[in-house]
Each structure stands twice: as structure tokens, then as C-alpha cells.
Amino acid sequence: MKLVIAVIKPFKLEEVRDALTAVGVHGMTVTEVKGYGRQKGHMEIYRGSEYAVNFLPKVRIEIAVSSEMVDRVVEAISVAAKTGQIGDGKIFVAPIEAAMRIRTGEVDADAL
Amino acid sequence: MRVASIARAGRVTGAIVAIAVLAVSPAAAQPATSIDRADTAWMIVATALVLMMTLPGLALFYAGMVRKKNVLATMAQSLAATALCSILWAAVGYSLAFAGDAPFLGTLDRLLLSGMGLDAVSPWAKTIPEALFMIYQMTFAVITVALVSGSVADRMRFSAFLWFAALWLIVVYVPISHWVWGGGFLAAAGLIDFAGGTVVHLNAGVAGLVGALVLGARRGYGSENLAPYDLSLAVIGTGLLWVGWFGFNGGSALGANPRAVFAILTTHLAACTGALTWMALEWMRLGKPSVLGMISGAVAGLGAITPASGFVLPWHGVIIGLAAGAVCYWSCTRLKFIFGYDDSLDVFGVHGVGGATGMLLAGVFATRAIGNVSGLLEGHPNQVLIQLYGIGVTLVWSAFGTVVLLKLISAFVPLRVDKQSEIEGLDVAQHGESLQ
Numbered sequence: 001m002k003l004v005i006a007v008i009k010p011f012k013l014e015e016v017r018d019a020l021t022a023v024g025v026h027g028m029t030v031t032e033v034k035g036y037g038r039q040k041g042h043m044e045i046y047r048g049s050e051y052a053v054n055f056l057p058k059v060r061i062e063i064a065v066s067s068e069m070v071d072r073v074v075e076a077i078s079v080a081a082k083t084g085q086i087g088d089g090k091i092f093v094a095p096i097e098a099a100m101r102i103r104t105g106e107v108d109a110d111a112l
Numbered sequence: 113m114r115v116a117s118i119a120r121a122g123r124v125t126g127a128i129v130a131i132a133v134l135a136v137s138p139a140a141a142q143p144a145t146s147i148d149r150a151d152t153a154w155m156i157v158a159t160a161l162v163l164m165m166t167l168p169g170l171a172l173f174y175a176g177m178v179r180k181k182n183v184l185a186t187m188a189q190s191l192a193a194t195a196l197c198s199i200l201w202a203a204v205g206y207s208l209a210f211a212g213d214a215p216f217l218g219t220l221d222r223l224l225l226s227g228m229g230l231d232a233v234s235p236w237a238k239t240i241p242e243a244l245f246m247i248y249q250m251t252f253a254v255i256t257v258a259l260v261s262g263s264v265a266d267r268m269r270f271s272a273f274l275w276f277a278a279l280w281l282i283v284v285y286v287p288i289s290h291w292v293w294g295g296g297f298l299a300a301a302g303l304i305d306f307a308g309g310t311v312v313h314l315n316a317g318v319a320g321l322v323g324a325l326v327l328g329a330r331r332g333y334g335s336e337n338l339a340p341y342d343l344s345l346a347v348i349g350t351g352l353l354w355v356g357w358f359g360f361n362g363g364s365a366l367g368a369n370p371r372a373v374f375a376i377l378t379t380h381l382a383a384c385t386g387a388l389t390w391m392a393l394e395w396m397r398l399g400k401p402s403v404l405g406m407i408s409g410a411v412a413g414l415g416a417i418t419p420a421s422g423f424v425l426p427w428h429g430v431i432i433g434l435a436a437g438a439v440c441y442w443s444c445t446r447l448k449f450i451f452g453y454d455d456s457l458d459v460f461g462v463h464g465v466g467g468a469t470g471m472l473l474a475g476v477f478a479t480r481a482i483g484n485v486s487g488l489l490e491g492h493p494n495q496v497l498i499q500l501y502g503i504g505v506t507l508v509w510s511a512f513g514t515v516v517l518l519k520l521i522s523a524f525v526p527l528r529v530d531k532q533s534e535i536e537g538l539d540v541a542q543h544g545e546s547l548q
Binding site: 049053094 | 445
């Protein structure tokens with residue numbers, strides 16, 4: 001089992017969700033985050049006071065999938081989330097030791 | 113037969129007694145003939161409009177501009193100013209401001225509103241009930257105190273602010289309102305201030321500046337990101353202030369008459385021009401017109417037109433709005449940084465400078481046909497000097513009174529919150545609450 005973590009541009013969320021549904025992913029967790037990489041922030045000015053806003057809004061998606069599905073899922077996300085501009089984001093894959101569905105008590109592969 | 117005649121005698125006697133009672137009871141007394149129902153109706157509405165300017169107008173306007181961790185605390189200052197100062201005004205402030213017409217202070221004739229019955233009428237507003245004049249003036253006192261809180265936002269201790277609100281109302285606001293509106297020495301000198309260029313705006317602006325200097329800058333001023341939490345709240349607040357100002361300036365005619373209408377029209381034009389001016393200046397200098405700039409320009413125009421609104425022509429309002437937009441823009445974006453003071457919400461830059469600008473221009477544009485006073489353009493340059501005199505007196509008394517009161521309060525209660533509270537945020541530290 002793997003945890004696929006993707007940090008993407010917020011407006012790409014619906015497109016990525018549709019692409020994941022198409023490859024058989026039916027659940028995910030989404031958080032609103034801030035971050036930066038090579039994409040720089042911007043300046044905001046309020047009545048003469050200037051502030052550098054270095055952190056940009058991003059969306060973080062976490063999906064738990066079986067190891068066989070990982071490549072398809074990563075591919076689906078990367079195609080849907082790409083704009084070609086700096087700041088498109090990153091995808092990480094981490095191992096999952098165990099999983100459980102709370103309602104039924106199913107574990108591991110049955111919980112995904 | 114004897115029972116029937118006794119009964120009839122009883123009815124006749126009862127009728128005679130009833131007539132006698134009606135003849136001497138207050139209900140049959142002559143009503144005050146000077147009360148005009150249209151004036152009264154309008155002034156009731158104007159009173160509600162001005163109270164709305166503080167709650168929730170100013171509360172939203174200010175709270176939207178501070179950081180998230182201080183939003184509720186900022187609103188608390190407007191709430192507390194309203195609650196505390198309303199009662200103090202009714203108890204003693206109104207009397208000291210408007211009873212009698214001695215040069216420097218009113219009398220205690222209306223202490224605890226004594227003698228102010230249903231039929232009472234103030235000599236300053238003969239066509240409305242005195243109680244209405246009193247509560248209308250109350251809303252002005254309340255908003256002036258609330259305005260000062262903007263300069264010391266994000267760092268003043270709530271208990272110290274309450275003491276300040278109570279004492280400053282009596283020591284600074286009441287005397288100035290007496291001098292300008294209660295028949296005091298400034299009015300006697302010919303000062304014109306229709307709705308509070310000195311009493312409200314310059315007064316609050318100067319007090320705010322003094323407060324900002326005495327308390328010192330916010331932690332992180334100049335180095336940290338102090339960006340506004342939610343400018344949409346500030347825009348909503350501006351709308352409430354703008355609409356409420358129709359009652360603030362329009363109601364200062366104290367009646368439902370053409371002068372009130374002209375004051376409203378002139379006020380609105382000044383607000384519009386102020387907004388457009390600040391917008392244009394930012395667009396030219398920074399490349400983008402900001403929403404904060406538009407609302408600041410509108411409020412600058414509104415503050416500046418306040419003293420002039422019942423004395424000048426509508427198109428003068430356009431000029432005054434333009435002047436205010438420009439001068440206040442410069443005050444908030446250059447003057448503040450030249451001197452390095454942290455007037456958090458620019459009370460001095462917008463209300464102080466705007467109020468003074470409007471006072472001077474009132475002396476320039478005053479038109480006899482509108483307010484029975486002529487200014488420089490109608491051949492009375494002396495009016496400008498009188499306006500300068502009023503500005504000077506207000507500035508000195510407000511600055512002096514504010515600094516003395518702050519020093520006095522600080523001997524008992526620290527004016528600022530402690531360092532940890534300021535970092536954590538006033539909402540949690542002072543009020544035990546937070547926005548989720």
C-alpha cells in the first residue's frame with residue numbers, strides 16, 4: 001500500500017479529481033496549504049506599508065492506493081495538474097504500514 | 113324612588129369630578145407648540161443612522177483591517193465605547209456640553225437628565241424633543257471615542273481603553289463640543305463646524321496620534337507582515353459609514369429641511385470624489401488601484417466635508433473631496449513614514465488631516481445662501497482665520513488632554529498588553545475568544 005501525496009495549484013483540484021476517478025480512485029483527503037518552491041511570491045501594499053507574501057496557496061491531496069495502482073495514479077495526477085508554468089507542484093509516494101476502514105473494521109487492502 | 117335619585121346624583125357628581133380632573137391633568141395641558149413632527153421623525157432616523165456608523169460600521173471597518181488574531185478585540189473597543197460612553201453622556205456629559213451657554217463648559221442643570229421631561233426642548237434644537245437632541249449628540253460622542261481606538265489597535269489593554277474612553281469623553285470631548293456647538297467661546301468667535309470637523313474628526317485624529325506615540329509601535333512594525341485580515345469586512349463597514357453619514361451630516365441640520373438635503377448631497381459628492389481621487393493617485397503611483405485605497409479615499413472625503421456640509425454648495429463638495437483624497441493619501445503614505453509613527457488604522461491621516469482640511473476649506477467656500485455665513489470666496493477672508501483658530505484650539509486641547517489622561521491611567525494600569533499577549537493575539541489574551 002502506498003500514500004500518494006500531491007501538492008498542486010488550487011484551481012487544478014477538480015481536474016485532478018476527475019482524472020483520478022477515471023483511473024479508479026474513489027476517495028481522497030484534501031487540505032489547503034501554503035508553500036513555495038521555484039515560484040516566487042508577490043508584494044502587497046496596504047496604504048504605504050509593503051509586505052512580501054512569500055507563501056502561495058496550494059492544495060495538498062492524499063490518496064491511499066494499492067501498490068499496483070501507484071503508477072497510474074501518479075500519471076493521472078501529473079497530466080491533470082500540469083500547466084507548464086513554474087509552481088505546478090510535486091507528487092510524493094510514501095509507504096503505508098497499515099490501514100483500516102473505521103466503520104467496518106476492514107484492514108489493509110480491503111480498507112483502501 | 114330615593115335610590116334612583118341617589119344614583120343619578122352619584123352619576124352627575126362623578127361626571128363633574130371627571131371633568132375637573134381632566135381639566136387640570138397633564139394630558140389636557142398645552143403641548144409644546146415648537147415641536148415639528150417632520151423634524152422629529154427625520155432626527156429619529158438620523159440618530160439611528162449615526163449609531164449604525166459605530167455599530168457595526170466602524171467595528172467592521174476597523175476589524176477588517178487588523179490581523180485575524182485581533183479582530184474581535186478591535187470590535188470590542190467599538191462595543192465598549194458605545195455602551196460606556198452612552199451612559200456617561202446621558203448621566204453627565206450632555207449636561208456639561210449643552211446646558212447653559214457659558215464660554216468654557218455647560219452647567220449641571222441636566223445632570224442625570226433632570227428636568228428633561230416629555231415636553232422639554234433644547235434651545236439648540238427648538239423643533240425636536242430635547243431627549244432626541246440629547247441622544248443624537250450621544251451618537252456623535254460615542255463614535256468619536258470609538259474612532260480613537262483605531263490608532264492604538266492591536267496593542268492597547270482593554271481595561272486601559274475603558275478607563276480612557278470614560279475619562280476622555282468627559283475631559284476632552286465634552287468641552288470641545290461645548291465650545292463649538294454648546295454656545296461656547298469658539299461658536300461665539302464665529303467658528304463654523306456643521307457636523308464635527310473639529311469636535312469629532314480632528315479631535316479623534318489628534319488623540320489617536322498621541323495615543324500611537326505614547327503606546328509605541330506594534331511589535332513587528334516595519335518588519336513583519338501586518339496585512340489586513342479581511343478587507344471585505346472593511347468595505348462593508350465603509351458602506352455603513354457612508355450611508356450613516358447621511359444622518360451624521362444631514363441630521364446636523366436638526367430638521368427635515370432643504371439645508372439637510374443639501375448637506376447630504378454635498379456629503380455624498382465629497383465621498384465619491386475622495387474615493388476617485390485616492391484611486392487615481394494609487395493607480396498612477398503604484399500601477400494598481402486598491403480597494404483599501406478606494407474606501408480610505410471615500411472616508412477621507414466624508415470626514416473632510418463634515419464641517420463644511422451645511423455651509424457650502426454641492427460642487428464645493430467635489431473640490432473638498434478631491435483635496436481630502438489627495439492630502440490624506442499623502443498623509444497616510446508619506447507623512448506617516450517620514451515621522452515614523454505607528455498610527456495603525458490611520459485615524460490621524462484620514463480623520464485628523466481630513467477634518468482639518470475640511471475646516472479650512474469651509475472657511476474658503478462658506479456660502480451665505482446655504483448657511484448664513486460667508487467665507488473667503490464671498491469676500492470674508494477672516495473666516496479662514498477663525499477656522500484656523502478653531503483648528504488650533506482643538507489640536508492643543510485634544511493633544512494635551514489625551515497625553516495627560518494616558519499618563520494618568522498608566523500609573524494604575526499598563527496601557528499596552530504584555531509582549532506574550534501581543535504575540536498570541538488580543539482576542540485570546542484579552543477576551544478568551546478566537547475566530548475559528
